[in-house]
Amino acid sequence: MLRRWMLPILFLVVGLASAARQIAQGSPVAAVTLLLIFLVGAVLLSPLMFPRSVSAAEALRRSAADGRPVVYWRPGCRYCMRLRTRLGRRAYRMHWVDIWRDPDGAAAVRAATGGDETVPTVVVAGEPHVNPDPRWVRAQLS
Incomplete structure (x- = not known):
């Protein structure tokens, strides 16, 4: 079961890391944008679609x-x-x-x-x- 969710989870983790990096650099808008992009990618690659x-x-x-x-x-x-x-x-x-x-x-x-x-x-x-x-x-x- 985990195998089916590995790619979406990886997308979500990378999105969170990217958003955290943008927040650390003082760009909250870029952080939210990146997080939304990676979240949409995770949903599209998940079995939920x-x-x-x-x-x-x-x-x-x-x-x-x-x-x-x-x-x-x-x-x-x-x-x-x-x-x-x-x-x-x-x-x-x-x-x-x-x-x-x-x-x-x-x-x-x-x-x-x-x-x-x-x-x-x-x-x-x-x-x-x-x-x-x-x-x-x-x-x-x-």
Whole structure:
């Protein structure tokens, strides 16, 4: 669990250190600005930005029932973040599997990518697509 939060925590610590340095130099406005920038970065890199993850088995079961795509992702992945932000509210119409929390999800990604854990991997109608273009994914949701 800590592994999922390491990058956001690191961002927050660096932001606090930078803000403390600015305060020591007599620049409280710069300190607040830096702290806000790093705080936003920490939130963007955290698992909080993604819809609630389910297990790979549950995602596949749900996908078979409703036909929605399954997205395998991991916290801190910039390509996952790009997909998530470009999908906007549509992201909630997909089933998300955090491969750092679900070993079966990681195994499914390795099987689809030839042994790598390359994410995001989107499975549409049983067909895996590694790091697809967000516009293509949006089209699949229509």
